[in-house]
Amino acid sequence: MAVASCPERTRIAPPREAIHVIPILMYHSIAEQSEPYLRRWTVTPDAFLEHVTAMVESRRTPLTITQLAEALRGARPLPARPMAITFDDGYRDTIAAASMLAGCEIASTTYITTGFLDRAGMLTTADVGELSSCGPLIEVGAHGISHRRMDELADDELRAEASGSRSVLEEIAQARTLSFAYPHGSHDHRSVAAVRDAGYTSAVAVKNALSHSGDDVFALARVTIEAHTSTATVRAALDGTLRMAPRGELWRTRGYRQLRRWRRAARSRSS
Ligand SMILES: [Zn+2]
Numbered sequence: 578m579a580v581a582s583c584p585e586r587t588r589i590a591p592p593r594e595a596i597h598v599i600p601i602l603m604y605h606s607i608a609e610q611s612e613p614y615l616r617r618w619t620v621t622p623d624a625f626l627e628h629v630t631a632m633v634e635s636r637r638t639p640l641t642i643t644q645l646a647e648a649l650r651g652a653r654p655l656p657a658r659p660m661a662i663t664f665d666d667g668y669r670d671t672i673a674a675a676s677m678l679a680g681c682e683i684a685s686t687t688y689i690t691t692g693f694l695d696r697a698g699m700l701t702t703a704d705v706g707e708l709s710s711c712g713p714l715i716e717v718g719a720h721g722i723s724h725r726r727m728d729e730l731a732d733d734e735l736r737a738e739a740s741g742s743r744s745v746l747e748e749i750a751q752a753r754t755l756s757f758a759y760p761h762g763s764h765d766h767r768s769v770a771a772v773r774d775a776g777y778t779s780a781v782a783v784k785n786a787l788s789h790s791g792d793d794v795f796a797l798a799r800v801t802i803e804a805h806t807s808t809a810t811v812r813a814a815l816d817g818t819l820r821m822a823p824r825g826e827l828w829r830t831r832g833y834r835q836l837r838r839w840r841r842a843a844r845s846r847s848s
Contacts (some may be wrong), residue, residue, distance in 0.1 A: 597790035598817035601661040603799040607674040619804055627808040632683055633813035639684040641716035642756045646779030646794040655790060665720055665758055666690050667808035669702040679714040686756035688720035691745040702749055709750035718744050718756035727759050728834055729841060735768055739775035769795045786822035798822030
């Protein structure tokens with residue numbers, strides 16, 4: 578993507594809001610065009626620049642997810658108006674997007690599916706080494722090996738996805754990988770335990786809601802930014818006026834998981 582210069586900071590009074598609202602935005606690819614399967618998740622560079630302008634104007638304090646989790650645990654002060662930006666999967670254009678954010682002093686966390694490394698359109702091993710050495714404004718986290726839904730995996734597969742992706746990234750970066758993103762946001766108590774046991778200190782889910790200071794550091798809520806998400810919606814997230822994530826799971830999340838399990842069982846009976 579063409580890397581635009583950082584939008585000029587304008588003097589805008591921050592909106593009044595409760596200090597415990599924490600917008601965590603989830604991006605995938607930032608590109609002019611993409612493969613059909615990825616179009617829904619691809620934000621154009623022009624739209625992204627508008628979003629970055631909104632981030633700058635929000636007067637929020639950007640944190641990596643690991644920094645945010647530390648603050649939520651009380652290990653560091655939680656800024657009055659925190660926010661976090663994340664990129665999932667490890668598309669090659671993430672480098673330009675994360676670099677642009679860093680140029681605006683906006684921290685971000687990129688979650689990499691290690692089994693996708695070096696594929697067409699995806700980050701290479703060398704790219705991950707570069708991202709990992711960019712300094713404190715760019716964090717690299719793990720997104721599993723195969724991008725399968727964690728709540729559909731057997732215990733040994735769960736351990737392999739959580740630990741395996743961590744070891745690959747740590748070998749490349751020669752540094753600890755502390756944060757995990759559940760592929761598709763799907764997680765249950767077994768996947769949370771596997772991620773925790775693998776040595777991560779935080780994990781992000783989806784929930785399409787604002788995170789908050791009482792959120793679970795192993796299932797932080799994120800707001801999905803899609804191709805057609807308007808800048809007004811991004812501003813609403815940053816203003817803290819979208820809905821906040823509920824404590825615990827929504828009934829429809831549990832219902833959807835059960836539906837997937839029934840379908841899987843039916844498939845295995847018929848095969
Ligand atoms: Zn993903």
